[in-house]
Structures are given as structure tokens and as C-alpha cells.
Amino acid sequence: MEFNPLIPIWLQVETDIKLNMIRGTIAPGSKLPGGRDLALQYTINPNTAARVYQELEKEGLCQTRRGLGTFATDEPEKIRQVREDMAKNAIARFMAELKDLGYTKEEAITLLIETEDANHA
Numbered sequence: 001m002e003f004n005p006l007i008p009i010w011l012q013v014e015t016d017i018k019l020n021m022i023r024g025t026i027a028p029g030s031k032l033p034g035g036r037d038l039a040l041q042y043t044i045n046p047n048t049a050a051r052v053y054q055e056l057e058k059e060g061l062c063q064t065r066r067g068l069g070t071f072a073t074d075e076p077e078k079i080r081q082v083r084e085d086m087a088k089n090a091i092a093r094f095m096a097e098l099k100d101l102g103y104t105k106e107e108a109i110t111l112l113i114e115t116e117d118a119n120h121a
Contacts, residue, residue, distance in 0.1 A: 001042055010051040013042050015086075017056065021072055022083045029074035032062060 001016060003009055020026040033041055038049040053070055056062040060078050064070045073079065098108040 009044055010048050010055065013038075013044060013048070013052045014055050016042075017052065018061065018082050018086065021061065021079055022086070026072050028072060028076065028079070030072050031068075032070045032072055034069060 001012070003012055017026065017032075021028075026032070032038070032053075035046055035049045035053065038044075038052065039046040042049070053062060053064065057064065059082070060075070061073050061082065062070050063073070095105070095108060098111070103111065
């Protein structure tokens with residue numbers, strides 16, 4: 001994974017894990033790598049890996065079971081909510097950029113539809 005220097009590394013790793021949960025690459029209820037293994041997988045500091053799991057636990061997306069490890073949530077509603085939240089954030093960023101270019105909401109929607117139609121023609 002190539003990190004963006006403008007975004008905290010823990011947040012980028014957390015986002016990648018969320019995307020893997022949404023895509024099904026990380027199955028609901030599956031065991032996640034241990035903190036050290038996560039650090040090696042992403043080439044990050046073990047303290048950063050611990051922060052990633054702390055943040056995911058706060059959001060209810062994983063659970064650490066003493067002596068067993070850390071497991072992804074098996075609640076489909078949590079995954080659906082994360083997916084929706086991430087989509088809304090992407091739309092907000094997209095709309096902010098188009099607003100900076102002088103597009104109205106209606107023009108942005110028209111442009112989006114036209115671009116999507118052209119890409120599937």
C-alpha cells in the first residue's frame with residue numbers, strides 16, 4: 001500500500017480494512033491478523049497497528065477476544081452502515097470539488113449521468 005503523506009497512516013490502514021470488509025475480502029466474523037502481523041502486512045509501526053484496531057473496535061467493526069485474537073464483526077448492518085458512510089463522504093468530496101469548479105448541484109448530477117452513460121455506451 002502506498003501511503004498519502006497528508007493523511008494519518010492509521011486512518012489509511014483503517015480505511016483499507018473497511019474497504020476489504022465491504023468487498024467481502026475480509027469475511028464477517030473472520031480472524032484478523034495479530035497486531036504484529038498487521039504491522040508487517042502494511043509495513044507500519046506496531047503501535048500504529050494497535051491504533052487501527054482500537055479505532056475499528058470503537059466503531060464496532062472488530063472485537064478483540066482475550067487469548068484468541070481480533071475478529072471482524074459478523075453484523076451485516078454495521079458493514080452496510082460503513083459502506084453508506086463511506087459513499088456519502090465520497091459524494092461530499094466530489095460535490096465540493098465540482099462546486100469549486102462552479103457547478104450547481106443540478107449541473108453536477110447531469111454531468112455525472114452523462115459521464116456514466118458515456119462510459120457504458
